[in-house]
Every structure is written in C-alpha cells, then in structure tokens.
Amino acid sequence: MSTLTTNYLAPTGREEAWRFTPLARVGGLLDSAVAVSSVSSIKIVNSENGVKLTVKSVGDQPAISTSDDLATIRAREVVTEVSHIEIAANTQLEQPLLLERTNLTGKPQASRTLITCGANSHGTIILNNSGDAILSDEIEFDLAQGSTLTFVSLQEWSSKAIHLGRQHAVIAKDATFNSIVVTVGGSLVRLLPTVEYSGPGSSADLQGLYFATDGQHLEHRLHVDHNVPNAKSRVNYKGALAGDKAHTVWIGDVYIRSNAEGTDTYELNRNLLLSDGARADSVPNLEIETGEIVGAGHASTTGRFDDEQLFYLSSRGIPAEIARRLVIRGFFAEIVGKIRDEEIENRLMDRIDSELAKVGA
Amino acid sequence: MSTLDIKGLQVSVATEAGFTEILKGVDLTIKSGETHAIMGPNGSGKSTLAYSIAGHPKYTITGGSVTLDGVDVLAMSVDERAKTGLFLAMQYPVEVPGVSVTNFLRTAATAIRGEAPKVRTWVGEVKEAMKSLNMDPNFAERNVNEGFSGGEKKRHEILQLELLKPKFAILDETDSGLDVDALRIVSEGVNRVKGNRDLGIMLITHYTRILRYIKPDFVHVFSGGKIVEAGGPELADKLEEKGYAEYTTA
Numbered sequence: 001m002s003t004l005t006t007n008y009l010a011p012t013g014r015e016e017a018w019r020f021t022p023l024a025r026v027g028g029l030l031d032s033a034v035a036v037s038s039v040s041s042i043k044i045v046n047s048e049n050g051v052k053l054t055v056k057s058v059g060d061q062p063a064i065s066t067s068d069d070l071a072t073i074r075a076r077e078v079v080t081e082v083s084h085i086e087i088a089a090n091t092q093l094e095q096p097l098l099l100e101r102t103n104l105t106g107k108p109q110a111s112r113t114l115i116t117c118g119a120n121s122h123g124t125i126i127l128n129n130s131g132d133a134i135l136s137d138e139i140e141f142d143l144a145q146g147s148t149l150t151f152v153s154l155q156e157w158s159s160k161a162i163h164l165g166r167q168h169a170v171i172a173k174d175a176t177f178n179s180i181v182v183t184v185g186g187s188l189v190r191l192l193p194t195v196e197y198s199g200p201g202s203s204a205d206l207q208g209l210y211f212a213t214d215g216q217h218l219e220h221r222l223h224v225d226h227n228v229p230n231a232k233s234r235v236n237y238k239g240a241l242a243g244d245k246a247h248t249v250w251i252g253d254v255y256i257r258s259n260a261e262g263t264d265t266y267e268l269n270r271n272l273l274l275s276d277g278a279r280a281d282s283v284p285n286l287e288i289e290t291g292e293i294v295g296a297g298h299a300s301t302t303g304r305f306d307d308e309q310l311f312y313l314s315s316r317g318i319p320a321e322i323a324r325r326l327v328i329r330g331f332f333a334e335i336v337g338k339i340r341d342e343e344i345e346n347r348l349m350d351r352i353d354s355e356l357a358k359v360g361a
Numbered sequence: 362m363s364t365l366d367i368k369g370l371q372v373s374v375a376t377e378a379g380f381t382e383i384l385k386g387v388d389l390t391i392k393s394g395e396t397h398a399i400m401g402p403n404g405s406g407k408s409t410l411a412y413s414i415a416g417h418p419k420y421t422i423t424g425g426s427v428t429l430d431g432v433d434v435l436a437m438s439v440d441e442r443a444k445t446g447l448f449l450a451m452q453y454p455v456e457v458p459g460v461s462v463t464n465f466l467r468t469a470a471t472a473i474r475g476e477a478p479k480v481r482t483w484v485g486e487v488k489e490a491m492k493s494l495n496m497d498p499n500f501a502e503r504n505v506n507e508g509f510s511g512g513e514k515k516r517h518e519i520l521q522l523e524l525l526k527p528k529f530a531i532l533d534e535t536d537s538g539l540d541v542d543a544l545r546i547v548s549e550g551v552n553r554v555k556g557n558r559d560l561g562i563m564l565i566t567h568y569t570r571i572l573r574y575i576k577p578d579f580v581h582v583f584s585g586g587k588i589v590e591a592g593g594p595e596l597a598d599k600l601e602e603k604g605y606a607e608y609t610t611a
C-alpha cells in the first residue's frame with residue numbers, strides 16, 4: 001500500500017494527456033489519498049514449453065522503459081512485485097499462450113508485468129481481461145533480436161470495470177511486434193499501446209478494435225517512437241459507437257526522430273457512429289524530424305453507416321437489421337481476422353451483435 | 362403471369378435548393394416474359410426510375426403508383442421489394458468492405474427464399490452460375506465488389522440475378538463497361554434466367570448493341586423525366602441513327 005508519494009502528482013484534467021478522460025470515473029486509481037494495492041494479476045492458463053512465469057520483487061526487476069504517464073508512474077510506485085513471463089530464445093510456440101487475470105478484488109489495484117521474448121523466438125500471447133476490476137496495469141515487452149511476438153489483449157471486462165493500462169514494447173533489431181487490442185467491455189478503459197525500437201529492421205503492427213455503447217468511455221492512446229533508422233510501423237484502429245454517451249478517444253502519436261532515416265509508417269483510425277448521442281474523438285499526430293524516410297502518413301475518418309452499402313444489401317432481400325450487422329462485421333473483419341482464432345472471433349462478433357440489438361442500432 | 366405496373370410516377374430528390382422533381386409522371390406496364398428497353402439521354406431520369414422502384418431512400422415519391430400484381434410496391438421496405446420479386450442490377454454496384462461474396466450471396470438467398478439453401482446444392486449452384494458467367498471461382502472469397510473492375514461488377518450483378526430468381530429485373534446500363542465477349546456472356550446469362558423463369562425485364566441502355574443479344578419487345582424513349590415515345594425494336598435503330606434531338610425540347 002502506498003499513500004505517500006514522492007514524484008506523483010494527480011492529473012487535473014487540463015493536461016493534454018488527460019483532457020478527454022472523465023477523471024471522476026477512474027475509481028481512485030489516480031488519487032494519492034486512495035489506497036491502491038499491489039497485485040500479481042497475470043496467470044498462465046495453458047503451459048507451453050519454453051515459457052516460464054516468475055514473480056519477482058520490484059528491486060530485482062526494474063522497468064525497461066521510461067514513462068511520463070501519470071497512471072504508470074503511480075502504478076510503479078505502488079507495485080511491489082513484477083510478474084515476469086519469459087519466452088526462451090529460439091522457442092516456437094505451437095499454440096498461443098493464454099493469459100488470464102487473477103487476484104483482482106474489484107478494489108483499486110496496480111499490477112506490473114514484463115514479457116521477454118528471447119532471440120529468434122516466435123509466438124502468440126492472448127490476454128483475456130474479464131470480470132470486475134479497478135486496475136492500473138503496466139505490461140512491458142522486451143523483444144530480443146529476430147523475435148516475433150503477436151500479443152492479443154482482449155478487454156472483455158464487466159460493465160463496471162475500470163482499467164488504466166500501458167502496453168509498451170521495446171523492439172530489437174529485426175524483431176516484430178504485432179499487437180491486437182480489442183476493447184469492448186468496461187465502464188472506463190484507457191490504454192496506451194506504445195512502442196520504441198532498439199535496433200534497425202524492427203517493425204511494429206498495432207491493430208485495434210473498440211466498440212462502445214451507452215456511457216462507456218474507451219480510450220486508446222498510441223505512441224510510436226521511431227528512434228532508430230529503418231524501422232517500420234503500422235497502426236490501424238477501428239471503432240464503433242452506439243447508444244447515449246458512448247465515448248471513444250483515439251490518439252495516434254508517431255514521432256520520427258532526426259536519426260530515424262528509412263522510417264516507414266502509416267497510421268489509420270476509422271470510427272463508425274451508429275446512433276446519436278455518441279462521440280468519437282480521433283487525433284492523429286505525426287512529427288517528422290528527418291526527410292530521409294520511406295513513407296509517413298496518417299488518416300482518420302468518422303462517419304455514419306454508409307446508406308449506399310445498406311441499400312445495396314437490402315435490395316437483395318436482406319432485412320435492414322441483418323444488413324447493418326453484416327456491414328459492422330465487415331468493418332471489423334479485417335482486425336478480428338488477425339487474431340486467427342475462430343472461437344474468439346465468434347465470441348466478439350456475437351457480443352457486438354447483441355450490443356447492437358440492445359441499443360436498437 | 363405477373364404484371365409490374367408503373368402509373369404516373371413522380372419522384373423528387375432533396376437538393377440544397379429544396380426538392381427537385383426528376384420523374385414527371387412515368388407510365389409503364391411490364392408483363393412476365395416481356396423485355397422493355399428504355400433509352401434516353403444522360404440525366405433524363407432513367408436511374409432515378411430504377412432506384413425509385415427498388416426503394417432507394419434518396420428519392421421521394423411525390424405522386425403515382427408502382428404495383429406488382431396489384432400489390433403496392435411503394436409501401437414496402439427495400440428488402441420486401443426484393444422478396445416480392447424485384448431485382449435491380451445497378452449502374453454503379455456498391456462495394457461492401459469485409460463482406461465476402463459467398464457470405465453475401467448466401468445471406469441474400471436465405472432472405473429471398475425464406476430458408477437457408479442446402480449447403481451442398483447451394484455451393485454447386487453458385488459454382489455453376491459463376492462458371493457460366495466466366496467468373497473466376499476466387500471471386501467467392503473476395504469482398505463484395507471491392508476492387509472489382511467495372512465489368513466484373515456487372516457480371517456479379519447478373520450472378521445475383523441468376524441466383525435470386527426474381528420476377529422482374531431492372532438492368533441499369535448493365536452493358537456499360539463490358540467488353541465484347543463479356544457483353545455476350547452477360548446477355549446469355551440474362552436470357553437464361555428469362556427463358557427459365559419467364560422474367561420481365563426493364564433494360565436501360567444507351568446502345569443498341571446489347572439489344573442484338575437481349576431482344577426487346579418494346580422500346581421506350583425516356584426524356585425529361587418521362588416516357589415520350591414507345592415503339593418496337595425498330596425504334597432503337599432509329600435512335601441510334603438520329604439521336605434524341607427530336608425528343609429534347611431544350
């Protein structure tokens with residue numbers, strides 16, 4: 001427990017990083033007067049060869065990156081134990097490694113995890129966040145040379161859950177980090193999928209999907225730091241909103257530093273507003289300090305259902321409700337398909353269908 | 362034997378300046394097995410007529426009626442119109458990202474037939490229809506119209522015509538954008554459906570070329586939002602030769 005803080009100052013809401021977040025709803029996670037307890041919140045569901053999980057004291061396992069995110073700073077002050085998942089060098093995971101949350105009490109908690117991928121290891125990790133939680137969570141990824149990690153983070157929280165999280169990858173030479181973030185549950189979710197590079201030839205592919213209904217606040221703040229030459233990044237987030245006061249925020253910050261020649265980056269955010277009273281904020285931001293790059297671009301669109309698509313489908317006898325479902329599924333298909341798991345795909349699509357039916361969109 | 366009856370149809374679209382009337386009283390009766398060619402200058406309202414019958418929300422009906430065997434079509438939702446036996450092959454078919462042709466066709470057939478087609482016969486049916494339209498089987502896995510060439514989109518429309526088996530088909534410039542071979546293949550497709558099903562056809566076109574394959578029983582000249590002359594197949598040849606000058610008042 002920690003109520004005495006040294007360098008932590010709670011956000012006021014005036015900060016650029018917090019101006020969209022309803023601070024009254026973060027469940028005390030940012031309030032230095034509220035006790036936040038340390039939790040080792042990750043467990044492995046299926047054991048896989050070449051993978052091990054150890055819980056270490058913070059002193060033995062310091063953070064591998066710096067962060068100016070106030071939620072992360074607070075979590076780092078609070079947390080006493082770090083869960084360390086190691087994928088040994090040269091391991092090829094046959095099956096995705098499945099992670100679940102454990103020890104969550106529904107009271108304010110903070111958790112830290114480090115996932116290290118040994119040189120030339122390849123694998124997929126799927127983290128399923130479900131149930132009740134008031135959690136401030138940091139997951140760091142350390143990708144060694146030549147490794148590939150696909151990390152799927154499913155936020156299927158209960159409707160009360162509050163989740164502030166940072167998922168930060170440090171990607172070494174010729175390593176590839178694929179992230180797929182799916183946020184459909186929770187009352188308030190604010191996630192920071194961020195990457196930096198530690199060697200050239202490295203690459204990050206950050207995909208995401210969010211679907212907000214009545215009163216949900218789902219915020220994703222991406223940050224790609226092109227701090228080495230010849231690295232690549234792709235960002236593609238798609239969101240849909242339905243119902244009163246559904247609010248989503250997408251921030252895409254991409255920095256190309258002066259030494260990052262040969263950078264190749266593109267980021268895209270598309271939002272579909274399915275009913276009145278919902279609001280999608282989308283702010284792409286590209287800062288370029290060198291002109292010697294392969295390419296850099298961004299795009300952001302927010303729109304309603306395409307009437308022409310719906311008309312086309314209906315004109316073939318497909319009832320309006322099914323036509324809308326097809327269009328939504330189609331909209332998300334490109335992201336969901338990347339998970340390559342039919343069961344998860346069906347579960348997510350069914351959830352989206354039933355949420356849609358609930359709001360009558 | 363069915364009858365599609367269009368009487369005094371008046372249609373407007375909303376513009377910034379208010380409503381603009383585009384169809385100014387269209388009268389046309391099509392019976393099963395008949396082919397009616399509609400020819401007329403650009404902007405005369407042919408697509409508006411087609412979309413209005415299909416129920417596109419952009420168009421407001423301000424007068425007249427459309428009935429199929431006496432039943433009011435204009436009171437139906439778009440999907441009900443399709444279920445009742447109307448099909449519109451669009452001039453500009455719409456891309457639907459993320460929805461595969463397979464899924465789309467099956468969903469449409471399920472809706473129109475009122476039950477899901479039997480998997481085994483259905484797959485064969487689709488394959489056969491694609492083959493006869495010279496469509497590569499891999500189109501089935503692609504997203505609806507996404508990245509299709511102009512001609513491929515038109516074939517895909519006729520594929521749907523074959524599978525959905527309507528009573529009446531409105532073909533809006535299905536011939537535009539087709540190469541010589543594709544025109545023949547697509548026309549054969551239409552004729553196949555017509556022969557099998559006693560299909561009634563409204564064929565909107567700018568060219569007599571397609572009329573050599575799909576023989577019209579009647580040709581109508583469309584100008585200024587209505588039909589201004591009707592005749593037999595010979596009228597098409599006259600139009601090709603002389604143009605629309607005598608029908609446009611401007």
Ligand SMILES: Nc1ncnc2c1ncn2[C@@H]1O[C@H](COP(=O)(O)OP(=O)(O)OP(=O)(O)O)[C@@H](O)[C@H]1O
Binds near residue numbers: 375376452
């Ligand atoms: N939203 C709109 N606002 C203003 N005018 C419109 C709108 N939609 C259609 N129109 C006008 O209605 C008229 C009829 O258009 P329509 O597409 O029906 O013509 P068409 O006969 O099919 O022409 P084409 O041979 O070029 O396909 C045109 O002048 C068109 O500009």
Ligand SMILES: [Mg+2]
Binds near residue numbers: 407408452533534
């Ligand atoms: Mg037209």
